[in-house]
């Protein structure tokens with residue numbers, strides 16, 4: 008299976024060696040599918056979710072005509088306007104409405120148009136969705152809730168169409184946070200998220216919606232949540248990331264290899280609850296860890312990984328855990344490339360960590 | 364909140380034109396009937412009626428629709444011009460500036476000169492011009508992501524707006540924000556707000572400040588704040604929260620809804636339970652007015668009244684301007700959803716063409732003078748592009764400045780230098 012991602016200055020990378028060795032679900036992706044991009048993979052997953060569960064609904068701003076990123080194309084025609092519908096512009100209302108719908112035993116699949124716009128809904132997600140089961144002593148739950156939202160940089164998005172707010176949600180017990188790196192991953196992880204009995208915030212790397220193309224099996228398959236995937240084996244340093252950052256890390260791995268450094272690359276895939284064991288096993292092998300994400304470094308999820316691994320692997324670590332992340336500034340307009348955890352910044356940090 | 368004695372009005376049933384037939388824009392667009400005549404005509408009657416709609420304790424709140432009023436006492440537009448020659452020239456020039464500037468933005472965007480998402484204002488000029496040209500320097504404007512033209516009407520120089528769009532150091536925000544983030548302290552432009560509804564409470568807070576200065580600090584302050592936002596935004600809680608606060612505290616604010624019938628791909632009629640937004644004023648205790656937003660003179664008449672009311676300390680007004688955007692939602696929108704018949708119905712009512720016709724027919728201005736304005740604005744906008752293009756990019760230190768008031772220990776390293784000036788900071792990194 009071949010995935011090609013192009014980001015930034017048209018640099019292409021290809022990552023063979025994709026496997027689903029970690030998949031424990033009954034329905035694994037089998038056989039090769041057609042090459043499709045990430046938004047089409049999401050679209051397929053949504054078709055399947057609505058097809059396989061008559062109590063599943065898709066709603067949000069503009070989803071009726073396919074959404075601003077075309078992820079919901081064709082759903083309203085296929086499943087009708089009572090199951091696939093536009094909401095008014097009211098994110099707090101959308102989230103609360105979705106919780107109520109889910110609490111009545113439905114699968115509420117809500118779209119927040121950009122992750123930057125999720126903050127008006129933050130209150131409902133944090134105070135209601137995350138605590139619904141706990142607060143009601145399991146009388147009710149909103150496990151059928153999945154909030155899909157595009158996150159991250161696109162090269163020119165400016166302050167309000169580029170943010171990566173995942174860490175805020177990782178700080179809230181009761182929510183799962185999932186971020187796919189590719190079309191095939193997106194389809195399988197989204198179906199798992201929709202069918203998971205907990206509320207899930209599913210961040211989609213919008214930079215890859217069109218750019219990432221990969222063969223995706225057409226059938227219904229799920230990829231397990233809370234299982235990280237080792238997507239490249241190596242022995243000198245472990246690199247951990249998720250979402251769009253994985254393709255940047257892959258480029259850094261390639262460059263590191265040219266100077267004789269062997270990197271092991273892990274896609275965390277689910278941020279909460281995260282697969283500490285896979286990361287721990289890798290770091291015990293390599294003795295070094297680098298975490299990279301687009302969100303600002305301070306208080307980012309990299310800090311949590313760094314701290315947990317320091318606890319678990321203290322005596323095995325040969326160097327401090329490196330974090331190559333966004334700067335502690337608002338997402339900038341003009342100087343986006345300085346802000347971003349680019350390949351060369353990662354490469355510098357890899358070299359520094361390996362020669363510590 | 365007890366800084367002011369909050370007037371509590373208990374609205375009786377609003378006189379919302381219920382007994383009178385008004386030509387509802389929504390009904391006409393639903394039934395596809397032709398629009399009602401769109402010649403510009405004086406609406407002096409509006410001011411009469413509106414000035415009697417002052418809310419006093421115990422008095423019923425009145426909703427006034429400009430349409431209702433104008434139907435009641437329709438003046439023959441040909442009889443007497445409602446603006447002076449100077450006003451006509453000012454309005455025309457401001458609208459042409461808005462249009463020409465936005466057309467140029469589209470060109471520059473497609474040439475890759477601009478960052479971020481860019482939303483143009485074409486078609487809606489009568490609203491910005493009709494309101495903002497009436498304001499004083501001290502009055503404040505709060506805008507949305509569709510903010511370039513509001514900035515221009517408020518007096519921010521075209522070159523400063525263009526340079527901001529180009530992300531240059533000479534932009535009105537030093538190139539820090541870009542298209543959806545126009546601010547100017549000098550012009551009391553309190554910002555473009557890119558998130559739906561978020562400017563409305565900010566405007567409400569600004570209006571409170573004016574009232575406090577006047578009533579508590581006894582300063583000579585009669586500043587008014589005008590908040591602009593779209594139809595889609597009126598389905599957001601912040602809108603309702605602010606109608607309540609503004610009426611509760613009787614704030615000097617005008618809420619201006621630019622109802623262009625669409626919120627990206629969501630038709631207004633399908634997104635809201637009662638499409639007549641102006642009706643939402645009276646239940647909160649303020650007048651609601653509906654006005655033809657393609658007619659700058661009507662907008663101006665309504666604006667005069669609403670701004671005057673705020674300035675006199677009589678409280679807020681909700682004004683719904685029915686307008687239309689002539690382009691897609693943003694320059695990234697292929698604009699495939701809106702029906703061509705609907706589009707042409709509104710493009711045939713181009714507010715600039717209508718004003719031109721009016722001023723010429725009324726002998727206020729000669730056509731050659733308008734042509735001269737067109738030429739002047741073309742040159743001005745060309746100059747703005749040249750200025751923006753040749754301006755320097757912001758220094759790299761921009762990235763770390765203005766996050767906090769004092770960047771020490773953050774943007775500035777232990778050696779007292781900006782971290783970003785340390786060669787290591789951008790070593791081997793991105794090409795800018």
Ligand SMILES: Cc1ncc(C[n+]2csc(CCOP(=O)(O)OP(=O)(O)O)c2C)c(N)n1
Pocket residue numbers: 068096098120124127509557558559592593594595596597621623625626627692
């Ligand atoms: C909180 C938030 N949610 C969603 C968006 C995305 N968005 C940008 S503009 C827009 C439509 C707004 O429509 P309307 O208020 O009618 O203003 P118009 O664009 O027509 O001027 C939407 C949904 C946003 N900017 N902010």
Ligand SMILES: [Mg+2]
Pocket residue numbers: 593594595621622623624625626627
């Ligand atoms: Mg609108």
